Amino acid sequence: MIKRSYHQYCALAKALDVVGERWTLLILRELITGPKRYKDLVGALPGMGTNLLATRLKELEESRLLERRPLSTHAGVFVYQLAYRGKKLGPALQELARWGFALLGQAEHDETFRPHWAISFLYGAFDAKAAEGLNETYQFIVGPETIQIQVHGKKMNVLQEAAPKPDLTFTLEEQTLIEIIGRQLTFSAALDRKKIQTIGDTPVLQHFFKIFGTRPGEEKNSWVTLG
């Protein structure tokens, strides 16, 4: 069983040989928020056949993007976690999500949603310049899920485990989060209407607004110049 390849001596093609096939990047997205069990992945990837998931996990382990580790608390149970090479894909995922951010309209009825996918939304809203000089941790509690991100030195990181003391904690319902992403509700309005409970100091909240508050529109981009 030889793996399909583009057979091109090109860094981009090589990357796509490893992570370019269907579902692969979404599996890695799931692991950004920490190690996950097989059943968690099945639950977060509706439409994906379980056989295909098992195959992809094996491929990703062979490619050394992730590791399969026995869960100490439950015998016979395993978790999948990002290995070094998988973690290094972060900037690429971040930029892809940043681009896809512009394609996000309102949620359709046939679309699934998981609170931690809001991270890809935050990647899009993140303003690196506004984050300069700050070093803060933000926590989101959305139903059963807790997400933590750290803003530090123009970078935004996802924390895999609970920070000892986040600078800011938001508690909100999943539906509220969906409405904010879909622009039916602004973050400020949700705060005003008590749909978000906040723990943290006012200046930190102002930092958060500065960093994630503005929706980047279609601004000029010059990575390719027309001469």
Added chain:
Amino acid sequence: MIKRSYHQYCALAKALDVVGERWTLLILRELITGPKRYKDLVGALPGMGTNLLATRLKELEESRLLERRPLSTHAGVFVYQLAYRGKKLGPALQELARWGFALLGQAEHDETFRPHWAISFLYGAFDAKAAEGLNETYQFIVGPETIQIQVHGKKMNVLQEAAPKPDLTFTLEEQTLIEIIGRQLTFSAALDRKKIQTIGDTPVLQHFFKIFGTRPGEEKNSWVTLG
């Protein structure tokens, strides 16, 4: 004919709905260096069925990532060029290539190569910090192909058309380029052995070495933190 989708309300999944299918990102890679004709794309994408190429081009035009434009000089001939939305994918392609850079070994015999693919290699070698404060244009003439890149403000851009006066021009054979990428030959050694002809001032050449000279190894990366 309804398009396949992940049906997830997630920025990354939305991005992959548009550019996640086979060959799509490689088509866009081809257009980074400027508008291309259908035959150019066929030539640069061996293994891809021409029917599939035509389908992808239509999809990408509908998604407004590229535009099909009649070539003024030849009646009935069209070129495909990146549209605004396609250009905005640049940072994502750059980060993906940067990641794939580590997977580049020596060229295999069954691998194809085109000189402009070296851009994805340069993405990987690019040191943003070393580029700070500079604004220079480098030109590579490799056989029939000419590639131009601009380094400006911690960013590396690809120029689609000839810069009026590049600060530095390298002329080399395709085989030399392949050997440099495969680490069988260092850039310096190639210069010493007259395998690369250079036009430009010495300080500019030193800048170039500073920006692209060091091969980033497996350095620590903390975009995901373990707690």
Added chain:
DNA sequence: CCGCATCCTCGGCGATACTG
């Protein structure tokens, strides 16, 4: 029940021939 493996069907993909 969880973590896969097997089976089967269908559609996307790859190669080539064909047409304006």
Added chain:
DNA sequence: CAGTATCGCCGAGGATGCGG
């Protein structure tokens, strides 16, 4: 030259089975 048509194959998706 720029696509379109055709066909065979394999990867993807869904259901089910099975061992720990």
